[in-house]
Amino acid sequence: MFYAIETEGITKRFGGVAAVSDVSISIEQGELLGLLGPNGAGKTTLINMLSTMTEPSGGSARVWGFDVVADAHRVRQSIGVVFQDITLDERLTGRENLDIHGRLYGLEGRVRRERVEEVLALVDLTDRADTLVKTYSGGMLRRLQIARGFVHKPHILFLDEPTLGLDPQTRIHIWEYIKTLTEEEGVTIVLTTHYLEEADHLCNRVAIIDRGKIVVIDTPEALKSQLGGDVITLEVEGAADIARLRALYESNGFARVVTRGSTGVSMAVRDGERNIPHVLNLASRAGILVLSVSLHKPALDDVFLHHTGRALRDRETGDAEEYGRSRTRPMRR
Amino acid sequence: MIKRAMNVIYAMWLGEMLRFWRSKSRIIGALSTPLTFMIFLGPGLSSGFQFQGGGTVDLSFFAPGFIGMSVLFASLFGGGSVVWERESGILKEVLIAPISRFFIALGKAAGGVTIALIQGIMLLIIAGLIGVRYISGIGVLAGLIIMGLSGIGFIGLGVALASRIESPEGFQMIMSFLTMPLVLLSGAFFPISDLPIWLGGLVYLNPLTYCVEALRWCLLGYSTIPISLSVAVITLFAVAMLGIGGNLFGKIRI
Structure with missing residues (x-):
């Protein structure tokens, strides 16, 4: 069986502390898998290892059949990464951002231009494509950043907290865009979130991750019916x-x-x-x-509580988060 | 493979050009210092200098110095953009792409050199307008090559420093700490023949000296350091810095 992503006991330690500990998962092609957990649970570290940005301290992972350490280059050719923070160049226009991305991924000439148009249309940014990104609203920035992840038609797309910091209405819009893009493009998606509604609404399987371990993984419905x-x-x-x-x-x-x-x-x-x-x-x-x-109907809230003994939102400002933040050194804007 | 590399270099270059074109303040800022020097300091200095042999120094003598200075500023700044791009996260997006870091660095360098050349040409024209006489058209073209080569060297230096220094504040400090002595000890403002040994030693260790001397030779037809030596040092500096800069850039953790 070919898995889009397959990990065996993958582990990442920072100093003595394991941010991700002995995680083994298999993700099928075409899945939309949600990694659900509080801040500092290890979601981003796991994604960073799968996308070759961080080397695992132990275990192994194959992404689209390629080893993330030995074959990092080919892994990178197969994936797209949409970072948690905005990494668009605000001094360029929306179209220029996508165009340069396309060039970096080897798309040429007409193919690239058409592709850029296509994804711009999918996220409804066609009429703002030629204005500078610095004039975009928060929701538009997210949409453009997500669209950029699709430009080079990756087999697997990693979305790290795609709606973090957005107001609820914009969040629902972004979900619709992610759904549309996924349906149109047929990619495998791994997304991290600490919003239960997001995992419930978008994902066909949810892995609850807590303190670096996957506690349970199943469809949202099955998780809820366990209760x-x-x-x-x-x-x-x-x-x-x-x-x-x-x-x-x-x-x-x-x-x-x-x-x-x-x-x-x-x-x-x-x-x-x-x-x-x-x-x-x-x-x-x-x-x-x-x-x-x-x-x-039981929500994933109840599921999380059931499996970890804590409500999901309790630990938002816990020590683990502080530790995780200082280690991963997120980009500031 | 080569085509792929060229595309990446072009994409990086294109980004640099678009950003440069959009930030008028950067163009003005980069030009204003050498320009102010050339217009106000040049005439002031030339009236005060006299060669020991008796000949005077005119404004033309300083023009290559100011152009070299502009190349230095533009290039270091171009290389240093890595610091800001890392800070803002833009760099992550580029570094995750399935391409060799070396070509990314090369593309940035190509962009930086182009910008340095544009500014150099603007200064060449302005200097011409205020009375500097160049010896020949070929000389001016040779001067552009010297600017390009020196630019690559200083961009490499900028990228190398930017790859190691993580905070923009720190980079800014190193820059002002570095540019001042480089400019002052380069022979941009004084003839480098007959210097006291300790000063001469420092001047001869400074890569900018060779850039200024080579420009003087190309544009005006005279120099203290033989042109072959200048070109050799500049080329060596460019290759070494490109290597070091590319290497350190390759080690940046995302």
Whole structure:
């Protein structure tokens, strides 16, 4: 089986501390894999090793079939990297930035010009292409930077925190662009994020990474259903109906049927939307009046909490982050 | 392979040119110092100097010095752009591309040399307008070659320093620390024959001296250091600095 990316026990130590520790993953062609974890969890270090920017201290990784150490040059030919910080040249126009990128990756003449037009159109920057990048808004900078990663048609694209620091509305726009680009181009994407909604919305598999280790990796749906699936909660008129309802659902094979407050009953189901009519039918056949029904789908938040014992946002300013920052020395603007 | 390398060099050169063209302040800034010197300091100096033999020094004598100075500033600055590009992250994007670092450095050098030459030519024209007489057209063309060669050397030096020094502030400090003695000890402002030994020694160790002397020979037809020696030193300096600069640039961690 050919994997776009395959790592075996890849490890990176800075001093005595392991930023990434013994990670083995296989990513199939065409996947959109999300690395989800708090700041300092090792996401960027992992991406840096896979994109040949940092040499691993142990283990090995093959990217598009090439070893990241021995065959770094060919790895670089197969990948695109969209950095966390903006690395566009603001003294040039959007088109010039893409054009020079295309030249550096060996695209020639007409092919390059057409390709630049194509990606500009995909991120809706065609009419701003000839203005200087220094006049762009934050969202436009991100769009241009993401588009640049696609110019040379990489097999694999690494997106490091593609929506970091953007307002929620712009973030949703960027997601749409990433989706469009991925569908149009059929590339394999590895993206890091500490936004749960982002991983949930974009990725077909999510790896939860914490303290340099991959804690769990699966589809967002599977991760969420590990928690017992969706929860349907019914509200009824009086306490008298509660016991009858519980008995009714328990005898019909529903799991985790529990009382909520004095007038509510909840139960776990696999596929919430499709089960609501069934649940309501059972109640009305038994002659019980249901006042309201609500559906809670577990979020990746719950998944993260479940696997690491902590909420994702707790550690945003932890020591590990400080350590990671001073080591990776991110570019300032 | 060669075509690929040429494309990379061209892409880097193109970027340098576009940036240069966009920053008018940089053009003005790079020209103003040598220009001010030439217009105000030149006449002042020439009225005060006398050769021991009795001949006087005229404005023409200083023109090659100011041009050499401009080449030095433009080239060091061109090489030093690596510091700013690393700081702003632009360099990461270039360094992750599947191309040899050496060709990237070469492309930057090509851009820097072109800029140094453009400024040199502007100064040549201005000097001509204020009364400096060049010996021949061929001499002027030879002068351009000297400027280009010296430019490569100083860009290499700039890139080498920029690759080792991570902060723009630090680089700025080293630059002013370096340019002052290079300019003062280059024979740009005084004839280098009959210098006291300690001063002469320093002057002869300075690569800019050979650049200025060679320019003097090409543009005006006389020099204290034989042209063959000047050309040899400049060429050696260019090759060595390109090698060192390219090597240190190759070691930059992203």
